[in-house]
Amino acid sequence: MKTTSDKYGSLWSRDELVLALYLYCQIPFSKTKANNKDVISLAMILKRTPSSVARKLGNFGAFDPGLAKRGISGLAHVSKVDKEIWDKYSGNWDRLVADSESILQRANAVSLVAQEEHGDLSMNLSLPSGPSAAAREVETRLHQTFFRRSVLASYEVSCCVRRLNIAALLVASHIIPWSVREETRADPRNGLCMCSLHDRAFDRGLLGIDSALRIAISRTALRSRCAFAEIALASFNGEQVRMPKRFAPKAEYLTWHYDHVYEH
Ligand SMILES: [Zn+2]
Incomplete structure (x- = not known):
C-alpha cells in the first residue's frame, strides 16, 4: 500500500x-x-x-x-x-x-x-x-x-438561530431534505444545527434563511398572538443566522429551501 x-x-x-x-x-x-x-x-x-x-x-x-x-x-x-x-x-x-x-x-x-x-x-x-x-x-x-x-x-454544538447548547435538544437539520435529494444526505454543508423547535419550524416552512443569511419568519408564525411564539420565533425575524466554524451551508441549498419550503 x-x-x-x-x-x-x-x-x-x-x-x-x-x-x-x-x-x-x-x-x-x-x-x-x-x-x-x-x-x-x-x-x-x-x-x-x-x-x-x-x-x-x-x-x-x-x-x-x-x-x-x-x-x-x-x-x-x-x-x-x-x-x-x-x-x-x-x-x-x-x-x-x-x-x-x-x-x-x-x-x-x-x-x-x-x-x-x-x-x-x-x-x-x-x-x-x-x-x-x-x-x-x-x-x-x-x-x-x-x-x-x-x-x-461544525456549529460547536449549539443552535444556529440562538445559541441553545443542550445537545439532547439539538438536531442536524437537512436543508434539502433527504427525500428530495439523496446525494446530499451526508453532506455537512447541507446541514444546520438547530434546536428541536427551530428545526421543526424550518422543516415546515415557518422559518427560512434568505440570501443575505438573515432569518425569515413566515406570516403564519408572525400572526400568532402567543407570547412564546413571539419570543421563540418572531423576535428572530431579520436577524443574521450564526455561521459555523467549518462546513458553512451552501448558498445553493439555502436558496432551494427558501424558494421551495419557506412559506413567505
Ligand atoms: Zn434554536
Whole structure:
C-alpha cells in the first residue's frame, strides 16, 4: 500500500488518512486534541499515539476553507497525500462514510460513529454485504450518524438561530431534505444545527434563511398572538443566522429551501 510520511517520521497509509479525515469531520476543531476520547479511540485502532492522531487532524484544518477564513490554518506540515485525500472526499461525503466504514470493518474495529453519546444510535455495525434491506438500513444509520455528528461539531454544538447548547435538544437539520435529494444526505454543508423547535419550524416552512443569511419568519408564525411564539420565533425575524466554524451551508441549498419550503 502506498504510504506518505509526516514530519514526525511515521508513515501514514491512505487508509489511515481516510479514517483521520472521517474523524476530523466529526469533532469540533477546538477539540481535536490528544486527550479527546475519539482521538484516543482512533489512536488505538491505528496503533499510534493520540498526539500523532491529533496532529494529523490539525493538518486537515489547513484545507478547510471555513477555518482558513477565520485565520485558523491548521498545522503547517501537510503532505501532498493529505491534500489528495481531502480533495477526493470533500464534496463526496457518502463515499467517505462508506470507505471509512469498510476500512474499519477490515480492521475488525468498531465504527467511529458508533460512540454517539445519546444512546439510540449505538448499533451493530457489521455491515452486511450485498444490497439486502439490512445492509441498506445499516448504511442509512451510518450516514445519519455521520451527518449529525459533523453538523453538530461544525456549529460547536449549539443552535444556529440562538445559541441553545443542550445537545439532547439539538438536531442536524437537512436543508434539502433527504427525500428530495439523496446525494446530499451526508453532506455537512447541507446541514444546520438547530434546536428541536427551530428545526421543526424550518422543516415546515415557518422559518427560512434568505440570501443575505438573515432569518425569515413566515406570516403564519408572525400572526400568532402567543407570547412564546413571539419570543421563540418572531423576535428572530431579520436577524443574521450564526455561521459555523467549518462546513458553512451552501448558498445553493439555502436558496432551494427558501424558494421551495419557506412559506413567505
Ligand atoms: Zn434554536
